Amino acid sequence: MENRDRFTGVNSIKFNKSFSSDEDCYSYISAIKWEQGYKCKRCGKEKFMKGVKPFSRRCSSCKYDESPTAGTMFDKVKFSLLVAFHIAFKISTKVKGMSSLELSHEFELRQPTCWEFKWKIQQAMQSSKQYPLEGEVHMDEFFIGGPEEQKRGRSKGKKRLVVIALEKVTDGVGRSYAQIIEHSSAAEFKPFFNTYIGKDANVITDEWNGYLPLKKEYLNLKQIPSNGGKNFPDLHIHIMNLKSWLRGIHHHCSKERLQGYLDEYHYRYNRRNNMDTIFHLLIKRMVNNEPRRLKSNN
């Protein structure tokens, strides 16, 4: 897809002009799907003709007809592609996203239908895990769900424990990632560190001994007293905002589902100064990802 054909910005009037029919969306998906050229899924040949459905491509050799949505997260969506694009636009560009209940009212769809599609979007919003946090990184853990209790109490009941990291930059804060963990232990912290934190980062945590063993691998890790969170003001504001957003839209949900919300929040948060490409990137990820199905136990 040419740069000039990419949708940029968050202006809904412009969005409505660019996408006013299913055809517009098929065209957009096909431009992303085959931007590196066409190759038949069945026989691997690279010559094609026009397919039967709009913007589909038919292999000149084996005649396999592939629609733009086949094999993408838009495959078998239960409403029109235009609605799917509108939902993706709202969720990616509105500061607080939209709950499945709000979506169901706005688009006159059943709430479970919106919920399922939103889950796909959240999967596409997962971090690429390619760009770990660098420089000064503050870390902490917090509980979600249920009444507040002592942070590292013995029983967490139905509450979920989340570990979170926030980059400090000269003029404020940078990016952030969060992940559900089972315990505040080094074994649980390690995969999070290895995925999201650069080895040279100046990590700062409170004095919890669960972080101690990580000093072997993260040589610049420093521990300071938390002073009731006062020594980590930016991180605590970030956690407060995240929790209040979650309270507004999410009730009890499974571990996997909650991770989806954490991913959604941070997808937007980490692009808050880069909103021009936020919608296009989401669509691109949804096109390039395999379709995912909800597991029945979610």
Ligand SMILES: [Zn+2]
């Ligand atoms: Zn073929």
